[in-house]
Amino acid sequence: MKRDKNLVWRRVDAAGLDLKGLKVAVVGGTGGLGRAISHLLASRGASVTVVGQTFRDSGVPGIEFLQEDLSLMSEAQRVAAALPAETLDLVVLTTGIFAAPTRQETAEGLERDMAVSYLSRLVLVRGMAPRLGKHRSAAPMKPRVFIMGYPGTGQAGSLGDLNAEKSYSGMAVHMNTVAGNEMLVIDSAKRYANASFFGLNPGLIKTNIRSNFLGEGSLRFRFIEWMIGLLAPSAETYAETVTPLLVSPDLEGHSGAMFDKKGDAILPSAKLTDDHVRAFLADSEALVARANVRVSNH
Helix, strand or coil, rough: CCEEECCCCCCCCCCHHHCCCEEEEECCCCCCCHHHHHHHHHCCCCEEEEEEEECCCCCCCCEEECCCCCHHHHHHHHHHHHHCCCHHHHHEEEECCCCCCCCECCHHHHHHEHHHHHHHHHHHHHHHHHHHHCCCCCCCCCCCCEEEEECCCCCCCCCCCCCCCCCCHHHCCCCCCHHHHHHHHHHHHHCCCCEEEEEECCCCCCCCHHHHHHCCCCCHHHHHHHHHHHHHHCCHHHHHHHHHEEEEEEEECCCCCCECCCCEEEEECCCCCHHHHHHHHHHHHHHHHCCCCCCCCC
16 A cells, blocks of 8 residues: 555544534444444544344444344435435445355345445445535534445456356455445545545454454464464554544545555555446446445436
């Protein structure tokens, strides 16, 4: 990853943030990084709606729950309609998995990692973006959408078989989701002037995201996560780093920017030309349409 030296933001202590009145949706906020970020936002006074499958924070002040299975495009479409985009200040998309060693398919016929980690986000963004901020008054910043993945790592994605039906490699599929999420930031920043879009690259952090690839509860999974826990920051530490970034006034006017695990601005992947982004998103939209869901192009 290469630093973007043209964007520097003033860092503040997360413990000193006053976020009363901030309205937030965290998709994937029931576990891992999403849960850590949700907890910190709520502890500073924000009203947070978390979207996921298993709610673990009943009774936590400031956190509400919307249960959905985001492996399904129909459910992602329903979430986009159900969330109050018009009044939201901040949307954080963290939901994701790693592709399994052998191909998995959702009930809608989509490769599971592609569906959960990327296509559901495409459906959510396209469904919510035109409505973002419409009913906010005197807000100090445009509504913001942060898309978590691994931007800036040079992944361009491979066109022609996004659903991995011709051939399957778990790592290749996951790299397609990595590329897709970065392109979703780039495209959305150009497509929607009413909101700001940013990419987050948290690096390697101990969570359950690798359980699908390594085998949940397996000895290999437990050992690798133990090693990651020794060498990498915790989800809570990352939340303390990134939460001030989410609300920093210095990001205004920088839609499309990407940030690494330390919160430093990074340059987008060089291979993501305008033509390539258009072609990849067209393939993605066609794949979503196979699940009888159509995403807006406006």
